[in-house]
C-alpha cells in the first residue's frame with residue numbers, strides 16, 4: 001500500500017514538473033514571438049527624412065500618390081482602389097502634395113487616428129526635413145489640425161478624404177495639387193504643364209493670405 005502511495009506521489013510530482021516545463025516552453029515561445037514582432041515594428045518605427053522622396057517616384061492613384069515603406073505596395077494599392085473603402089496596410093504612405101504625408105504605423109499605436117501618423121515636411125532640392133510629426137495634434141502651417149479635418153472620412157475610407165468622403169473641402173483644387181506634384185523640388189527638373197505656372201502663382205497668393213491671416217489671429 002505504501003509503495004502504491006509512493007508511486008502515485010512520484011507520478012503527481014512528475015505531472016506538476018512536466019506542466020511547469022510546458023508552461024515554461026510556452027513562455028519562451030511567447031517571448032520569441034514578441035521579439036519577432038518587435039523586429040517588424042522596428043522597420044516601420046524607423047521613419048526619418050530619408051523615408052520620403054520625390055512625390056512622382058511614388059505610385060499614382062487618381063490625383064494622389066501612394067507607397068509602402070515595408071514593400072507591401074500591392075496591399076496599399078488594393079486599399080486605395082477598393083470601391084467600398086478599406087483599411088490601408090502597415091507601412092502605407094499617402095501624399096497629395098509634397099509637404100503633407102500620412103504614414104500607416106503599427107497596429108494599435110494610435111487607435112484615434114486609425115494608426116495614421118501625420119507629417120508636415122519642408123522640401124527642397126536636397127531632400128525633406130520633418131517639421132512636425134505625430135497623431136491627433138499635428139497642425140498644418142495654416143493652423144488646421146490634420147486629424148480633425150480627416151476624421152469625417154474615418155469609415156469606410158480609413159481617413160482618406162479625396163473629394164467626396166465627407167471631409168470639409170480645401171480651397172486647393174487638383175490643378176493646383178498637380179502643379180505642386182510636377183514642381184516638387186526633390187525631383188530635379190520641373191515638368192510643368194500648360195496652366196501650371198498660373199496655378200502655382202494663385203496658390204502662392206492663397207498661401208500668403210492664409211499665413212497672414214494666421215499671423216493676425218495669433219497676434220490678436
Ligand code: HEC
Nearest residue numbers: 094095096100101118119140144145146149160161162170
Ligand atoms: C482643412 C482641412 C484639412 C487639414 C487641416 C488637412 N487636410 Fe489633408 N486633406 C483634406 C482634404 C479635403 C483632402 C482631399 C483633397 C482633394 O483631393 O480634393 C486632403 C488630402 C490629403 C491627403 C491625400 C489623401 C486624401 O486624404 O485624400 C493627405 C496625405 C493629406 N491630406 C495629409 C494631411 C496632413 C499630413 C495634414 C496635416 C499636416 C493635413 N492633411 C491637413 C483636408 C485637410
